[in-house]
Amino acid sequence: MQSVTAEEQTVEQLQSRLKALQAELQSTQAALAKAEQEKQLSNAKLEELSRAEPTLEPDNKIRFGHLKVGGAIRANYAVGDYPETGGASRSFDDGGNFALDTFRINLDYENGPYLGKLEYRWYNGYNFLHTGWLGYQFDENRQIQVGVNRVPFGPGPYGVSQSWFFDQHYYLGLSDDMDLGVKYHQSTDNWDWDVAYYVSDEGSYTGSSHQSARYSYDVVNESGDGYEERNQFNLRGIRHFQHGEIGTDLGFSLQYSQLKSRGSQDDGHHYALSGHMLNKWQAFTLATQLTYYRFDVDRNQPLGTNKLVQMGAYDFPSTTAAEAWLPAISLSYRYDTDQLPWLDYVMPYVEYSVLLKQEHDFNDSALATVGAAWASGNWYIYTDLSASNGNEFIGGDDPFGDRLGANQNDDWQTRFNINFGYYF
Structure with a gap:
């Protein structure tokens, strides 16, 4: 009887040890699954932040201590x-x-937690500051930037777009927009948050226009007695989900700003609300966005109507509908060309966006692009075929400056474009 009891005790001990090992295994598997999810989310964020520039370029910038020049x-x-x-x-x-x-x-x-970026650009006949900010990295999840930095609006730094032309959000100042102010970013396990205040736009630099020699689209005071952007507030939240192989970033963006009158008209204001989503499956990325915006301006402004607002960039002013809905969609696929020594990857894409104007006498403005981005070391090349019935950079027969406004001609035109970029 004593021998049976000893065997039973041994079996019970083994069973207890087995249960403990199973619990440890389940805990380890859960931790590995969470780590893999965080890795996928981190990789997705990294790809999103770098996708419009050569992601595989070597780090061969000139270094002066903590400063890199490229x-x-x-x-x-x-x-x-x-x-x-x-x-x-x-x-x-x-x-x-x-x-x-x-x-x-x-x-x-970069010097410990202290950060800074400066970018200046020269074009034919005009030049401007693109970026200029100083920042502090509190930890890996929190950062603050002060200066001319990118406004947090939309699913990523370039909206839904992968193409050289962007989508119509860019031409409304609602993606890749640079303004002067302070921006705070914080990440958690499942959320990214951005809060920002901008005292003004990024300013105008050297060119032939009065206020349009700048990189990103803003309300500009070309006449000297129009409107200027002041006191803008932004809030963006993006929630990260992972369902098997599909990663989803579901977010919202809010923007409000004052429009300071420099003439006899009353001050105005502007606001925009947007819902956006990024879905990633293997090498595919589907980006969607729906935005509503409104510029509340006085009909006594220099344009003589409250249905239009004066905007400008790249040294050219243009008019834009004061109120509209803006849906946009982009589908892209990244193919790593490991078998080709002269090419790192190619990314084909197809995009569509349209400005659905609330003024019934205005024609809508659509932009469709089919193309691909090609990366090879320091080279990054865009090949794009775009068609539009309302974009200032597609076609040349329609009157310039009206295509995002009344768009009276409503004429579809095409452009094939190749942009060769060498980054050093």
Whole structure:
């Protein structure tokens, strides 16, 4: 009997040990699953932040202590529905036009928790500051930036777009918009939060226009007695989900700003609300966004109506509908070309966005793009075929400056574009 009891005790001890090992195994599996999810989310965020620049370029920037110096030079070929000139034009019949596009200098500073970025760009006939801020990294999840920095609005730094042309949000100042102020970012396990206050837009620099020599689109005071952006507030929240192989970033963006009158008209204001989502499955990315915005302006402004607002960038002013809905969608696929020594990856994409204007006398403005981005070391090349019935950079027969406003011609035009970028 004593021998049986000893065997039973041994079995019970083994069973107890087995249960403990099973519990440890389940705990370890849960921890590994959580770590893998966090890794996938981290990789998704990293890809999103770097996708519009060469993600595989070597870190060969010149270093001066804590300061890195780099830049880029880009050239552009364009051909499309443009008037014939008999010279170097972009017309199909003239064979298109190849010209220097951009030269830029980048400074990146990092010294412990202290950060800073500066970017200045030169184009043909005008130049401007793109970025200029100093920051502090509290820890891996919290950061603050003060200066000219990117406004937190939309699913990522470039909205839903992967293309060289962006989507229509950009031309409304609602993606990749730079303004002067302070921005605070905080990440948790499942959320990214951004809160920002901007005292003004990024300013105008050297060019032929009065206030439009700048990188991103803002309300501009071209007449001297129009409106200027002041006291803008932004809030963005993005929730991260993981369902098997599908990662989802579901978010919202809010924006409100004052429009300071420099003439006899009353002050105005502007607000925008947006819902957006990124879905990632393997190498596919589906980005969707729906935005409503309104500029509340006085009909006594220099434009003579409260249905339009004056905006500008790249040294060209234009008019924009004061109120509209803006849906946008983009589907892309990243293919890593490990079998090709001369190419790192190619990313084909298809995009569509449309400005649905609330003024019934205005025609809507759509933009559709099919293209691909090609990365090879320091080279990053865009090849895009775009069609639009209301974008200032697609086609040349319609009157410039009205296409996001009344868009009276409502004429579909096309442009094929190749942008060659070398980053150093």
